[in-house]
Amino acid sequence: MSTPVVEVTNAVVGYDERIVLRGVSLTVQRGDVVAILGANGSGKSTLVRSILRLVPLSAGEIALFGERKFKGWERIGYVPQRIGAGSGVPATVAEVVGSGLVARRGIFRPPRAADRAAVTAALEAVGLADRAADPVASLSGGQQQRTLIARALAGRPELLVLDEPTAGVDATSQAAFAGALGDFVAGGGTVLLVAHELGPLQPLITRCVVVHHGEIAHQGAVPEPAGHHADPGHDHVHPHAHEERAGMWGA
Numbered sequence: 001m002s003t004p005v006v007e008v009t010n011a012v013v014g015y016d017e018r019i020v021l022r023g024v025s026l027t028v029q030r031g032d033v034v035a036i037l038g039a040n041g042s043g044k045s046t047l048v049r050s051i052l053r054l055v056p057l058s059a060g061e062i063a064l065f066g067e068r069k070f071k072g073w074e075r076i077g078y079v080p081q082r083i084g085a086g087s088g089v090p091a092t093v094a095e096v097v098g099s100g101l102v103a104r105r106g107i108f109r110p111p112r113a114a115d116r117a118a119v120t121a122a123l124e125a126v127g128l129a130d131r132a133a134d135p136v137a138s139l140s141g142g143q144q145q146r147t148l149i150a151r152a153l154a155g156r157p158e159l160l161v162l163d164e165p166t167a168g169v170d171a172t173s174q175a176a177f178a179g180a181l182g183d184f185v186a187g188g189g190t191v192l193l194v195a196h197e198l199g200p201l202q203p204l205i206t207r208c209v210v211v212h213h214g215e216i217a218h219q220g221a222v223p224e225p226a227g228h229h230a231d232p233g234h235d236h237v238h239p240h241a242h243e244e245r246a247g248m249w250g251a
């Protein structure tokens with residue numbers, strides 16, 4: 001078997017004195033599309049952020065592309081949970097997407113034709129090519145999320161890490177996003193994503209990891225949604241999420 005893209009071994013992570021992840025192990029192989037599921041506060045974002053070294057490990061190990069002292073961050077595209085679009089920066093959609101190439105290019109070198117082509121291709125992938133010149137602030141929440149995904153794609157990463165990419169995203173944007181992700185995977189990409197609802201992403205998922213109270217409660221095939229969530233008409237808006245101790249997947 002080839003070197004895993006992500007290998008987490010007995011990771012313990014906490015904030016101050018409070019332990020949030022209690023000995024989590026997880027392997028993501030090249031070509032995998034792994035969905036991390038679980039109830040609010042179970043530790044999904046913390047797991048992703050520790051993999052990206054944004055939160056330190058208290059114990060355990062994490063290797064990326066086989067390296068514990070990983071430095072090739074340009075190989076990874078990351079879309080965090082919230083866009084922070086209220087930053088007031090009057091950037092256009094194309095500028096935001098192009099900013100994903102800065103790390104790769106070096107900040108003082110002007111964009112090359114190849115960079116512009118990468119921006120255009122990424123915008124086409126998420127269905128926003130016609131909005132390239134528009135201010136990001138004029139887009140819907142779902143379109144803004146797609147802009148960030150295009151930004152990650154433009155860097156031509158090998159691994160995409162996405163924290164709730166479809167949360168609060170309209171159905172059209174979700175479908176466009178699923179298409180872009182399918183293309184990315186077909187091109188040899190690997191994906192690790194956090195989700196509450198898989199929706200149109202479901203067919204792409206190769207493995208699910210359910211986090212429950214900081215531990216992995218299930219790992220394997222996509223579990224069947226439990227109870228009333230399985231109803232086709234169920235509109236999941238999360239006001240009752242705290243009642244679902246083990247999350248909607250009934251782990």
Ligand SMILES: Nc1ncnc2c1ncn2[C@@H]1O[C@H](COP(=O)(O)OP(=O)(O)OP(=O)(O)O)[C@@H](O)[C@H]1O
Nearest residue numbers: 015016020038039040041042043044045046047194
């Ligand atoms: N920066 C932080 N400082 C202190 N505690 C934090 C911090 N970030 C998260 N936590 C706590 O860690 C626990 C796990 O949070 P995390 O965001 O990883 O959960 P999650 O499963 O991603 O939740 P959600 O689905 O609501 O995004 C929660 O109790 C949260 O309050």
